[in-house]
Amino acid sequence: MDFGFTPRQEALKQEVRQFIAENVSPEVLAEAAKGWEEGRGPRTRELLKKIADRGWVGISWPKEYGGQGGSRIDQYLVEEEFARVGIGVGGAGSGAPAILAAGTEEQKQYFLPRIIRGEIVFGLGFTEPQAGADLASLQCRAVRDGDEYVVNGQKMFTSSAHFATHLYLMARTDPEAPKHKGISIFLIPMDTPGITVRPLWTIQSNPTAPLGTTYGQARTNEVFLEDVHVPASCILGEENMGWYVGAMGLNLDRVGASRYLLSVSRDEDIINWVKENDFQGFTPAQDPAVRDRLAELWIEAQVCRLMTLRSMSLVEHGGKFTYEGSAEKVFSPEHGVRTTETITQVLGPYAQLMNGSPEAIEDGIFAHNVLGAFQSGINHGSVQVMRDQVARRGLGMPRS
Ligand SMILES: Cc1cc2nc3c(=O)[nH]c(=O)nc-3n(C[C@H](O)[C@H](O)[C@H](O)COP(=O)(O)OP(=O)(O)OC[C@H]3O[C@@H](n4cnc5c(N)ncnc54)[C@H](O)[C@@H]3O)c2cc1C
Structure with missing residues (x-):
């Protein structure tokens, strides 16, 4: 068994290292380290755009959605090199794999290229005050009303909600069904009226980043949804199948x-x-x-x-x-x-x-x-x- 990488993959690693040496300055790193608290700054955005222009984000995603149709191992190698210096280029957490697997053609065309260009960032809206480890007990409700859903509920620990563009939300669409079966996933723009984000500080307090990138995050959030009207097209996958769509994305993430x-x-x-x-x-x-x-x-x-x-x-x-x-x-x-x-x-x-x-x-x-x-x-x-x-x-x- 050969655990080594191919010569082409070794060359890719070198290419990425060279790019990092030329483009990831201490100023960029200092700005990126604050990204969790303050959102992405201009230097970080410019760097992420350059990385995307090189075709290094979503390498394994299909070409028609902006990816390279390439190897998952290549994608891993690129992510590893950047993660080592504290730059995340992983895509959009669970959102992207779930959209690839369960999204409509329109959703794939809209979201995936924008995720690659760093224009879309998801906040993962799964956990609730009474539904953490037992996630299937979630209470956030999405009620169908004509061409819309109306969403009401509270989410906890929604980590990137304060700078995310979209909420990747799990909500109950059928309260009568067994608890794993009446759940759906929605992709909701954060600027939809009725969404409020409040900071929730963890035990990490507010560390500076003197050595590496190994801190956990200081800030996460509570998200409140009050009569949030979203088009029915925001649903990801079939109604009431959200548990399975969400679990698959989480497992990959x-x-x-x-x-x-x-x-x-x-x-x-x-x-x-x-x-x-x-x-x-x-x-x-x-x-x-x-x-x-x-x-x-x-x-x-x-x-x-x-x-x-x-x-x-x-x-x-x-x-x-x-x-x-x-x-x-x-x-x-x-x-x-x-x-x-x-x-x-x-x-x-x-x-x-x-x-x-x-x-x-x-x-x-x-x-x-x-x-x-x-x-x-x-x-x-x-x-x-x-x-x-x-x-x-x-x-x-x-x-x-
Ligand atoms: C820093 C941070 C960031 C997070 N970011 C996000 C995010 O972005 N989006 C999001 O949706 N969620 C996020 N979470 C929430 C996270 O997924 C939950 O905290 C986790 O699922 C546990 O839920 P809980 O906190 O409600 O604990 P509980 O469910 O109350 O569990 C408490 C403890 O009991 C244990 N336990 C519970 N049930 C069982 C069981 N049946 N068998 C054995 N042990 C059990 C758990 O393992 C845990 O140790 C984040 C959490 C943290 C701490």
Whole structure:
């Protein structure tokens, strides 16, 4: 078995690295790091446009929708190179795969090229105050009224809603049906009257980004929908089939370069720091226990990467993709948590000092990594729920 890339793929990696060296300046990175709080700035938009012009966004999407009709592995390689420097070029989360699979021709023509050009960004409107792990209990209602739906409800943790152009919304369209069956997905412009976005701050507070890109996000949102009238053409897929459309998109979105790098970069941050720093009269890089633990974490990091590549390869070859994304969504965030536990063992109480504290190491990056690692075990499907999916879909066990 050959785990290597083809010469053409190696050349693509080099081409991307060269582009990054020439175009991703510290100023662009500083602006992009604020993107989560403030939305994309002009430098970031210009960079994303250049990346799109090179044909590097949605490489595997069909040509008629602006993609290259190319390989999913190529797309992964490009995403990985950019994710390493903190630039996300993944497309639009779950939205794009779901539109490709279930969208009408008109929706594909409208959304996909605009996603590629960075003009459309989705906020994922699934979770509600009473429907998180048990998402199928969601209460947000969409009622058909002639050529429209009228939507009412509340969403929680809608992470990019404050800069998104569209809401990728899950709502109940048939309250009488069994709970998984009366749900539909809608693609709703954020500027539709009746939508209100309020910030919801997480335990990450408001970190600066001194070292890498490994923070979790500080801001997410609550979204309120009050008598939001949308054309019936906003529905994605068939009415009441939204559970299946949404689950497929989410499963695909759980795998990919940026997601695995989120965990692995925390690992690399601590390894790089330990290699270059003494601490309180102690040289951690020469301590056998620290070396042993960091080597073990690095091995786990390679497993994260291989799991991601296996999923990519399955998608590439049209294979059945059922539990693999869930398995990764367990292993990778938990690797992140193990990494941050190691950080707290190596740095002791200093690992808890956040940015702003005079004694904070690297302006608190490791403290934020500890908090961010715990978040990644919850967002996009918690590890407990993912384990249950592996048990059912991977091991064929009965529903619990
Ligand atoms: C930073 C962040 C960003 C997020 N971004 C988004 C977003 O953009 N869009 C969106 O829609 N959602 C988003 N979420 C929401 C996320 O998907 C939910 O938080 C998650 O599904 C868990 O739901 P909950 O918070 O309501 O917890 P609960 O459902 O109340 O669960 C609490 C705990 O109990 C466990 N648990 C619950 N049921 C079971 C069970 N049957 N078996 C075993 N354990 C169980 C869970 O695993 C969890 O650990 C985000 C969350 C976070 C933290």
